[in-house]
Amino acid sequence: MQTEFDVVIIGSGAGGSPIAYTLVKAGKSVLILEKGPLFRPQYQNPQGLSDFKRDELFADSPEKRIRVPGVANQNEAFYSSHVEPDINDEPHIYRDPNGQDRATIEGYTAQVVGGGTQLYGGVSLRFTPTDLRLQSFNAGRKDLKNDPNGDVRYRNAMMDGDNPDRADDNIIDMRWIVQRELGGSNIFFHEVTIPPGKVEGTHQHIGTEELYYITEGEGIAYMRVGDDPATDKYPTVERQVMGLGNHEFKELPVKSGSIIFTKSGGMHGIRNPGTKPLKFVAFLYHTI
Template sequence: MYDAIIIGSGAGGAPIAHVLVKQNKVVLVIEKGPLIRAQSDTELSQFKRDELISDGVEKVVNINVSNRGQPFYNSHVEPDINDEPHIYKDGNGQDVATIEGYTAQCVGGGTNLYGGVSLRFTPTDFALQSFNAGRSLKNDPNGDVERECRNWPYDYNTLLPFYERTEEVIGINGTSANQLKPWNEDKYLRSLQPNPISIYAFDGMTKLGNQLNSSNPAKPYRTPLAVITEDHLPSGRKVPTDAESIKTSYVNRYGDPLGFKSSTWVSLLSPIEKLPNLTIKPNCVVTHISSQNGKVNKVFYLNPDGTPQEAEGKIVVVACSAIESVRLLKVSALLNQDFDQRINQNNLLGKYFLTHAFGGASGLIPNRVDKSVALDSDWATDCCNNDKFLKDAGLWAGATIYNNTSDSALPLSLFRTKDAMDLDMLWKGLQYDMNLRGDKITDFLDKNFGRRLSISYMANQVPQFNNRIDLHSSIKDKWNRPVAYINKSWHSHDIALMDTIAKNCGEVLRLAGMTEIGFGSSYGAVNGLIRIANHVLGGARFGTAENDSVLDMNCRAWHFDNLYVTDGSFMPTSGSGNPTHTIEANSFRVADYLLTIL
């Protein structure tokens, strides 16, 4: 029997495996996707430069949904839509198949492909119920925010040492100065030189900070990025003598074949891979788990060749990313009465599904620069992420604003992402713009290539009971399990918040002297209802009361002795920045707790 079985190897699972294995616990990590190694002296990496483009011939959706017959491509780190779709209900009440919600299926999960932006949440993010008590907010006539919002069961200071541990052990570069969050020890690696285009972001953010609060303006800081810029002792990774040479826009949204991006594979699992008490099983699908008298007794999975297997552990950690974790728990409940009665006791599993409210603005600079020599982002600001701003603007929660240095850095990516806001929309801008041909292609490149700069934000989405993950009644995956069925809408206050922050993103560009500025937010996308992107959160929120949460404050499922859920599904609110850093920090926190009971 294993001390711990961990299902999923990304931000929610790998920190726990790392801590337990280093304390001599016997751990099994099961991952649905392959193990893709970084390049070594003797072997090239299997990561390809096509993670979000294609890995083969065009395919067609053949599921009985409204977008049946539409073409798609799938990559070597994402499932085929026909094999394992996520289904959502669109504004017309029709079912649509999507690839959204799958960042990557490989050892290290989505941390292999994300841009690496690693922002801490603010103290207010952990206490939004208290902060909004008695407040009158924009576009919230029924008081939904105050009624539905929950404080986290711990505060910022509780997570602070785990933020610091994550920054040190994962390998994150950035600057702490000017961040409007409490700080103890600065564990960041140094930042590399910003790309020349980012001077416009710095200038506009500085001016916006003064405009919003002249007596105490928020100032820009270097965006924390999970990319090593110096030799990293905890993982044994090294950078070239000329560290500036590692800058490449391929780090953003692609697997990094050189291992500079701090995925949980290269930073946490690879350094302990050869220890005898760790077993990693890639290309293995967990089909369900079972329990008896409140104790998870077996994990059922399929070997790469499809052979059924079983495993037993003293504890079981589910960390498949929010949608797939909720689906696994719901599928397990269909097959085991004890599991069903316990996990569904309060009818909250799958409810309060969250993403981020996000969007931004883009504009043109006067001259052209080479954006390919960059990482994901250079500058960020908390000027729209402090209590004064929220009270002045009538908003329930704030947002971190940062620039996207590396987006559309190459002509191919500029065309691929034209008018796209998510994975489902790649390449479709060309389909919609039939006039983009001949000389107009040259004109498009002359105008946009190396001149377009975008400013983005991430903000909390208002929790809603009816935003939920269910099991679809008829559509099954290739293993004959019900697929995830996502029902989601935007609250009217979400829209007010997104409009306000997006306009401030546009103001950053205007104040910097840029032209042809446009702004928008996720609710306005073609598939604006779904807009789950890669930030899938909630659905199994943690809390202090059994009747009001799925998990306790240590992420243990209520009414189970040994079942834990540690991906983003534990979050009761989605935070004011990219979630990976907080998921990792919380996982380190849970790992320390597990050491006390194993």
């Protein structure tokens, strides 16, 4: 049995699995560690029973009590399901409107092989008739400039007022794919177009993780020094971070097929110094 690996990834969900896939394609040996069980559909289960034929919200554990020290809801009862962690083992702490800390499992999706993708991959939200004909419904309309269902344009996105990259024509386009049309509040997916010479400012993610997948064009991505050891070989530059002053970043060349992953606490941004549009899709999800 192999005991040494180039990379060890904790968690097999939407963050860990794409990274493992990319590393394996690059010739690296990868070990993924997942604390949850492997759920199998009916045709893969030797007993012919699907692990998915039950409600993931069903609380099948006995009544438990919150034992997390210092929280306002200590000793309150709770029940966990077969895919959620025990609050006492892995509490998420949030501060309520009264300034009190409380423990919760909100923010988790599933602790199984594949993470939340095992649940949300099978979600089919109810569409309205208009959702299925938005393109034809909006064809020829001239009143969509400020319409919340249309595309969005950002001037000087993720930049403070004194950022040297600011300019009146520094505008990027964003087309909401999931959050806008499906109503998701914790997960969103959108397509971004950065015209030639334009910039998305460097910024920090707190409580969210985001993946950029470049689909067209070439550009320069910025990742804070230390966020990803694999970027150490690239040039270091100083960039202004929205609301946080100047920090050192690695300057990464990107093109179609490139992936940039930013974990919670990480910093990133992207620039198009070329002559053709730079396009990417962004997938973001909340971790708290």
